[in-house]
Amino acid sequence: EDQVTQSPEALRLQEGESSSLNCSYTVSGLRGLFWYRQDPGKGPEFLFTLYSAGEEKEKERLKATLTKKESFLHITAPKPEDSATYLCAVGPKRDTYSGGYQKVTFGTGTKLQVIP
Amino acid sequence: DAGVTQSPTHLIKTRGQHVTLRCSPISGHKSVSWYQQVLGQGPQFIFQYYEKEERGRGNFPDRFSARQFPNYSSELNVNALLLGDSALYLCASSASGTENQPQHFGDGTRLSIL
Numbered sequence: 001e002d003q004v005t006q007s008p009e010a011l012r013l014q015e016g017e018s019s020s021l022n023c024s025y026t027v028s029g030l031r032g033l034f035w036y037r038q039d040p041g042k043g044p045e046f047l048f049t050l051y052s053a054g055e056e057k058e059k060e061r062l063k064a065t066l067t068k069k070e071s072f073l074h075i076t077a078p079k080p081e082d083s084a085t086y087l088c089a090v091g092p093k094r095d096t097y098s099g100g101y102q103k104v105t106f107g108t109g110t111k112l113q114v115i116p
Numbered sequence: 117d118a119g120v121t122q123s124p125t126h127l128i129k130t131r132g133q134h135v136t137l138r139c140s141p142i143s144g145h146k147s148v149s150w151y152q153q154v155l156g157q158g159p160q161f162i163f164q165y166y167e168k169e170e171r172g173r174g175n176f177p178d179r180f181s182a183r184q185f186p187n188y189s190s191e192l193n194v195n196a197l198l199l200g201d202s203a204l205y206l207c208a209s210s211a212s213g214t215e216n217q218p219q220h221f222g223d224g225t226r227l228s229i230l
Contacts, residue, residue, distance in 0.1 A: 004158075032216035043120070043206050043221030044159070051216060087158055091216055103172045104149075104219065106158030 002027045006088055006107035013078055013114050021073040021110045023088030032091040033071050035064050037084045038109070044087055078114045085109040118143070120222035122207050128228045129197050137192045137225045139207030145220075147171075147213025148190040150182055151206040153224070159206055165190055166213040202229045 003026040013019055025033065032051055036044035048057045050066040057064050061082065063074040073086055089106040121140045129135055141148050147166045151159035164172035165184035179195045188209075194201060204226050208219035 031214070032218075034218055036221075041223070041226075043208075043223045046218045046220055049216070049218050089158075091214075103161050103164065103174070105161070106151075108156070108158045 002090060002105040004088055004090055004105050004107035006086075006110050008110060009108070010111045011113070013075075013112070015079060015114055015116050016077045018074070018076045018078070020075070021086055021112070023071040023073070023107055024069060025071070025088075025090045027090050027105075030090060033066055034089045034091070034104070035071070035073055036087040036089065038087055039084050047086075075112070078112075080114045080116050083112055083114045085111045120207055120209050120220055122205075122222035122225050124225060125223070126226045126228075128230060130230050131197055131199060133197050134193065134195045135197060135227060137194075137205050137207075137227075139190045139192070139209075139222060141188050141190070141207075141209030142220055145209035145211050146188055147210045148184055148188065149208045149210075149213075149219060150190070150192045151208065152176070153204040153206055155203075162192070164213060171213065197229050199229050202227060 005024045007022045032049050034049050035047040038044045048064040053068045055066050061076050065072045087109045089104045091104050123138045149164040150162040153159045161174040162176050163182045168184045182192045184190045204224040206221050206224045208221045210217045210219045
């Protein structure tokens, strides 16, 4: 069974204090690893897709990296508006293809609070 | 362009009742997935529909059912509601519904069971 573990569960940073969030995964084969941001009372907002080990993607103060066993979301000089829960999810490879099948497994998220 | 829209935003029901939740995907997206998110947890996969056919089902009882219409909108139905069904129900859409494609989520329906 696919598993996604995120750490830490919660993280409190001072504004400008850089840090990293971790996502460890166990899947039979990876087709895509996704990072989402979720604000309270809202649905997850898509941030990045990573497809293969060594890949990196950046958006403003966020940078996502991928290895064969884990992904990191690096936050550089965070601002209070970066406060949210960050979710990691994996889309596994399957042995047979039946078209249009997308069972994605999510982690429980890291709740980030950035203090001014 | 409009994102994924869900209705209603909030719903209060009592145990044993039935509920229908609705979702309209992003224009051009043919895949719709439903997730249940309990407070403090990540979303859990319930169903995926692609081109009006069920393509995937998570570990949820038969009380949960769904369908997709010709315009690609979707309904999630839950019968014989239990207290444990209280959660945020999220709908997500993607263009072709494969595992390497990101999904785009609506803001969900908050379902409370009394």
